[in-house]
Amino acid sequence: MPLTIIQIFDDTGTWHLPVVDDENRFIGYISKSPIVTTYRQLLKDYS
Incomplete structure (x- = not known):
């Protein structure tokens, strides 16, 4: 099962x-910040 981007951010x-x-x-690079903000x-x- 491949890791998701968020799993990789958390693991590293x-x-x-x-x-x-x-x-x-x-x-290039992917940043965690815009993912978390979204x-x-x-x-x-x-909610």
Whole structure:
């Protein structure tokens, strides 16, 4: 079972992860901050 992005953030304790393509070439970074912010907003909207 593949890890989700949030699981990887939690397991590594980092707020930024590198993103690579199928050939392991660096594309950029993904940040945990906008994911958490969006999640919090969704919780607020649906509660």
